[in-house]
Amino acid sequence: MDGLLTTNTLIAYGIMGILALLAMVQLILAVRHDRIVTAQGPAATLEALESQIDVKQNTINDLEAELEKRREAIAVVTDLQAEVDGLRRQKEELLAEWESLRERRDEVAAVRQETEAVVIERQQLESEIAPLREKYLAIKEKVERAEELLARNDALKREYEEISGQVDDLRDKKRELEEAEERVSRLEARAKDLETDNARLEGRKSSHETELGELNARVASEREVLAQTQTELGRVGAEVAAQALDLRRIAGEIETLKETRGTLDARLAYLKAEIARNEGRSVNGETGEADPLRELKETPPVITAMRSWDPAPLQNEADAIKRVERRLRAKGLDYPSRTLRAFHTAMKVNETTQMAVLAGISGTGKSQLPRQYAAGMGIGFLQVPVQPRWDSPQDLMGFYNYIEGKFRPTDMARALWAMDELNNDDAEQDRMMMILLDEMNLARVEYYFSDFLSRLESRPRPSDVGDANERKDAEIELEIPNMERAPRIFPGYNLLFAGTMNEDESTQSLSDKVVDRANILRFAAPKKIKDGQADGEAEPTKALSQETWNRWVRSSASVEGDTRVAGRVEEMLDLMRDFKRPFGHRLGRAIMAYAANYPEVEGGRGVDDALADQVEMRLLPKLRGVEVDMAGPQFSKLKTFVERDLGDDALAQAIDESMTLAEATGQFVWSGVTR
Structure with missing residues (x-):
C-alpha cells in the first residue's frame, strides 16, 4: 500500500514539471521575439539578419524537437494517468480487503504476543536449565569414575572366580574322600549285620539239625559263601585304606558286594522260610500264621494327631487363605502373599501337576511354608527326611524282611495306607494330608521317587477312581511273598505332595522328569534380614474336609474359552x-x-x-x-x-x-x- 502511494506521487510531480517546462519555453520565445524587434535598426545588415535568422531557426528546431519529446512525455503521462486510475481503483479494493482482514491482523498480533511470551519463558527455562546442566556434567563425571571402578571390580571378580574354581576343585576332592570313607563305614556296618544274621541262623539251625540234615548242608554251604564274602569285604576295606585315590574302582567293588549280600540275604531268607514251613512254625518263632501287614496297619502319629482335631466349619477359600496368613504371622514368618497364593494353587492342581518343589539356598523358609500352611488349612502333615543313601523305592515305602517274615513299612507307607479309602476299610474318611520330601535331592530323585511319581501321574480322573481297572496302574503293590493277594495302596487325591531341595555342593540336580511334572517355587536370597517377630497367637488347627477342598478345585475347562x-x-x-x-x-x-x-x-x-x-x-x-x-x-x-x-x-x-x-x-x- 505504501509503494502504491509513492508511485502516484511521482507521477503527479512529473506532470507538474512538464507543464512548468512548457511555460518557460513560451516565456523564452516571447523574450527572444522582443529582443529581435529591439535589435532591428538602420545599422543592421542583411547578412547579420540572416545569420540571426539561422540561429533562431536552429533554436526553433531545437525547441520543436524538445516539444516533440514533451508531447511524447505527455502521452506517456496520459498512459501513466490511466494506470494511476487503475491503481487507484486497486488501492480502493485493497483498502477494502485490508479492512476485512482486520480480525486476522488482530489474531496475528495476538500470536505475536504469545510468541514473545514463549520466547520469554524459554529464556527463563534456559536460565533454570543452566545449573541443571552443570549438575548433569558433574554426575556424568561421577558415572565415568564409577565405570572405572566397575572395570576394576570386574577384574577382581575374575580373579576371585579363578580362586573359587581352585577351591571348588579341592572341595570336590575332599567330598570324594569323605564319600569313600562313608561307604567303607556302611560296608563295615553291613558286614556286622551279616555276622549277626549268620549267628542267629546258626543258632536256629542247630536246634533242627537232626531233622533237616539236607537243609543244614545247604545252610553250611551258604555260610561258606558268606564267609568268603566277609573275607572279600575285609580285603576291599584294606584296599580302600591303602588306595584312597582310586574311588571309582572301590565304589564299583562295593556295589558288587552289595549285590552279593542282597543275593545271600535272599537265599538265607528262603532257607529260613523252608525251615519254618517244615517245623509248622512261622518265621518269627511263633505258632500259627502272623499278619505280615501288622506293622503297616499301625496308626502313624500324623493320623493320631488328625483324629484329635475338631472339624473345621464351612468356609470359603479366601477365608482359609487368610487363616493361613494369620498363622504365619503368629509364627514370626514373613512370606509375600504372592508366594502363599502360588503354593496354595500348586497344591490345588495335583491332578495335572503331581507335586510342588520349593528350591533355594538353606535358611529361606522352604520347609516352614508347607508345614504352617498345612496346620493353618487343617491338613495332616508328614515330613519325610530323604537320606543320601536312598537308591530304590523301598527306601520310600519299606521292604519285606524275609528273616522275620514281616513287612517293614516306613511312616509314609503307614500314612498312605491309613488314607486309602478304596483298599483299607479302616481308612480316614473325608480328610486331607500333605507329604513333604525334605531335602529330596540329597539322593538321586529318579532312583527312589521316579516309580512313585509315575504312579501319581497314572491316576485316573477323580470321577473314575472308583473303577478298580482304571486305577490299577496307579496303585502301589507291596512286595510280600506267600500272600494269595498282594496288598495294594492307591495314592488318592486326598494326598498332596511337596518337596524341598537345597542348592549346594552336597545335593543332586532334579531330572527333567521331575521338572516336567512339578511346580518349582525357587526362593531367592533375601534382600534384607527380617526380625522374625511373632504377631498374635496361632489359632488351633481344625480339620479341613476333602469335600470342602474339592469345592475349591476347578477344571482347566473353565478357562478354555x-x-x-x-x-x-x-x-x-x-x-x-x-x-x-x-x-x-x-x-x-x-x-x-x-x-x-x-x-x-x-x-x-x-x-x-x-x-x-x-x-x-x-x-x-x-x-x-x-x-x-x-x-x-x-x-x-x-x-x-x-x-x-x-x-x-x-x-x-x-x-x-x-x-x-x-x-x-x-x-x-x-x-x-x-x-
Missing part, C-alpha cells in the same frame, strides 16, 4: 519353541489348570499373576543350560512378554539378573525372584 488365557499360553508355547525347549499337551493343560485355580486377587490381576507364576515355575527351570549368547533374542522376547503382557516387573528384573550371572559360565541358570 478365555481368549486371554489361551492366547498367552500359545505365546508361551512359541517362546519355548524358539528356545528349542518345546512343551506338550500335558504341560499346556497344567498351565491352564493353574490359571483356572488361582484365587481371586484385588485389581483383577489373577490371570496375569497366574501365568507369570507359570513362567517362573514351569518354563524358566526348563531353560537350564541354554547358551545365553546364542539365545539373547529369545530371552529379550521372554522378558518383554513378562513385562509388557503380564505386567510382572519383578520377574522381568529377575530374568535380567539371572542372565547377568550366566555371563561367567555362558549357560542360563534360573536363580529365582524376590517378591
Whole structure:
C-alpha cells in the first residue's frame, strides 16, 4: 500500500514539471521575439539578419524537437494517468480487503504476543536449565569414575572366580574322600549285620539239625559263601585304606558286594522260610500264621494327631487363605502373599501337576511354608527326611524282611495306607494330608521317587477312581511273598505332595522328569534380614474336609474359552519353541489348570499373576543350560512378554539378573525372584 502511494506521487510531480517546462519555453520565445524587434535598426545588415535568422531557426528546431519529446512525455503521462486510475481503483479494493482482514491482523498480533511470551519463558527455562546442566556434567563425571571402578571390580571378580574354581576343585576332592570313607563305614556296618544274621541262623539251625540234615548242608554251604564274602569285604576295606585315590574302582567293588549280600540275604531268607514251613512254625518263632501287614496297619502319629482335631466349619477359600496368613504371622514368618497364593494353587492342581518343589539356598523358609500352611488349612502333615543313601523305592515305602517274615513299612507307607479309602476299610474318611520330601535331592530323585511319581501321574480322573481297572496302574503293590493277594495302596487325591531341595555342593540336580511334572517355587536370597517377630497367637488347627477342598478345585475347562488365557499360553508355547525347549499337551493343560485355580486377587490381576507364576515355575527351570549368547533374542522376547503382557516387573528384573550371572559360565541358570 505504501509503494502504491509513492508511485502516484511521482507521477503527479512529473506532470507538474512538464507543464512548468512548457511555460518557460513560451516565456523564452516571447523574450527572444522582443529582443529581435529591439535589435532591428538602420545599422543592421542583411547578412547579420540572416545569420540571426539561422540561429533562431536552429533554436526553433531545437525547441520543436524538445516539444516533440514533451508531447511524447505527455502521452506517456496520459498512459501513466490511466494506470494511476487503475491503481487507484486497486488501492480502493485493497483498502477494502485490508479492512476485512482486520480480525486476522488482530489474531496475528495476538500470536505475536504469545510468541514473545514463549520466547520469554524459554529464556527463563534456559536460565533454570543452566545449573541443571552443570549438575548433569558433574554426575556424568561421577558415572565415568564409577565405570572405572566397575572395570576394576570386574577384574577382581575374575580373579576371585579363578580362586573359587581352585577351591571348588579341592572341595570336590575332599567330598570324594569323605564319600569313600562313608561307604567303607556302611560296608563295615553291613558286614556286622551279616555276622549277626549268620549267628542267629546258626543258632536256629542247630536246634533242627537232626531233622533237616539236607537243609543244614545247604545252610553250611551258604555260610561258606558268606564267609568268603566277609573275607572279600575285609580285603576291599584294606584296599580302600591303602588306595584312597582310586574311588571309582572301590565304589564299583562295593556295589558288587552289595549285590552279593542282597543275593545271600535272599537265599538265607528262603532257607529260613523252608525251615519254618517244615517245623509248622512261622518265621518269627511263633505258632500259627502272623499278619505280615501288622506293622503297616499301625496308626502313624500324623493320623493320631488328625483324629484329635475338631472339624473345621464351612468356609470359603479366601477365608482359609487368610487363616493361613494369620498363622504365619503368629509364627514370626514373613512370606509375600504372592508366594502363599502360588503354593496354595500348586497344591490345588495335583491332578495335572503331581507335586510342588520349593528350591533355594538353606535358611529361606522352604520347609516352614508347607508345614504352617498345612496346620493353618487343617491338613495332616508328614515330613519325610530323604537320606543320601536312598537308591530304590523301598527306601520310600519299606521292604519285606524275609528273616522275620514281616513287612517293614516306613511312616509314609503307614500314612498312605491309613488314607486309602478304596483298599483299607479302616481308612480316614473325608480328610486331607500333605507329604513333604525334605531335602529330596540329597539322593538321586529318579532312583527312589521316579516309580512313585509315575504312579501319581497314572491316576485316573477323580470321577473314575472308583473303577478298580482304571486305577490299577496307579496303585502301589507291596512286595510280600506267600500272600494269595498282594496288598495294594492307591495314592488318592486326598494326598498332596511337596518337596524341598537345597542348592549346594552336597545335593543332586532334579531330572527333567521331575521338572516336567512339578511346580518349582525357587526362593531367592533375601534382600534384607527380617526380625522374625511373632504377631498374635496361632489359632488351633481344625480339620479341613476333602469335600470342602474339592469345592475349591476347578477344571482347566473353565478357562478354555478365555481368549486371554489361551492366547498367552500359545505365546508361551512359541517362546519355548524358539528356545528349542518345546512343551506338550500335558504341560499346556497344567498351565491352564493353574490359571483356572488361582484365587481371586484385588485389581483383577489373577490371570496375569497366574501365568507369570507359570513362567517362573514351569518354563524358566526348563531353560537350564541354554547358551545365553546364542539365545539373547529369545530371552529379550521372554522378558518383554513378562513385562509388557503380564505386567510382572519383578520377574522381568529377575530374568535380567539371572542372565547377568550366566555371563561367567555362558549357560542360563534360573536363580529365582524376590517378591
